[in-house]
Amino acid sequence: MVGIFDRPRAIIAGWSRRRRWIVAVCLMAGFCLCGLGAVPIVALLDYTQRQGDAFGTPVEAADAYLLQLNLNLAAVGGELDEVGLSRALDADRRDELLKQWEGLRTEIGRTDPPPSKLTWSSFQSTSQGGETVTVTVPVSAQWSGGTATSYKSEPHPWTFTARHQDGGWRLSAVQPYPWCGGYVDQAHCH
Known part of the structure; x- marks a missing residue:
């Protein structure tokens, strides 16, 4: 040694x-x-x-988008929590889609009263050929008051376009159902 x-x-x-x-x-x-x-x-x-890594399926990417929107409904006027959202968005359109998401969140928050949550289920995926898939899901808004009464809107379709990118799936377009004039009367939007 x-x-x-x-x-x-x-x-x-x-x-x-x-x-x-x-x-x-x-x-x-x-x-x-x-x-x-x-x-x-x-x-x-x-x-x-x-x-973050891209999502394993187009449905996971669409679900993450809706989850982040739902989680941030209570934070209107406060700090946004976008953790997990950017990994769901197409790298080439991330800024544009993030602005759209923030605008939608703000529009939902302008409702008098704002909904307490969004609900969704039954994702439908349709291949558009190649590396693109369209995901459609019915989304409802739910209002819960301080009492036992609550109201749930009719479900309306939201359409997400996902592209295969970075070994997974990211959203390249989001087409939500109109909020003001769609889910709620224009008179209830400020």
């Missing part, structure tokens, strides 16, 4: 003091540069991780 540890010392021992200093300074500079160079790489990896 002693012989293994003595060999590196034997190599360095033959170097002049100046050469050892140059190697030490170069190694320290290399470690510093690698550390500084790693910061943008780590930031990129962190950003990529926050975007």
